Amino acid sequence: MKANIHPKYNDVKVTCSCGNTFETRSTFSGGEMHLDVCSQCHPFYTGKQKMLDTAGQVDKFRRRYGF
DSSP states (O other): OOTTOSOOOEEEEEEETTSOEEEEEESOSSSEEEESOOTTTOHHHHTOOOOOOOHHHHHHHHHHHTO
């Protein structure tokens, strides 16, 4: 690799609004990063996601266009 052209790779402490903390490495220049959502509290990962009812939309489309 060429010298002095790549960004510095730093240790970063990540803190989520839910209180979860972990350490990772990144080119982020600050020592700490604050997140609103992480894998511990995001509905997709926790299984508490809201399912949308698309069946009603399909029926509406079929009625409108005669399918």
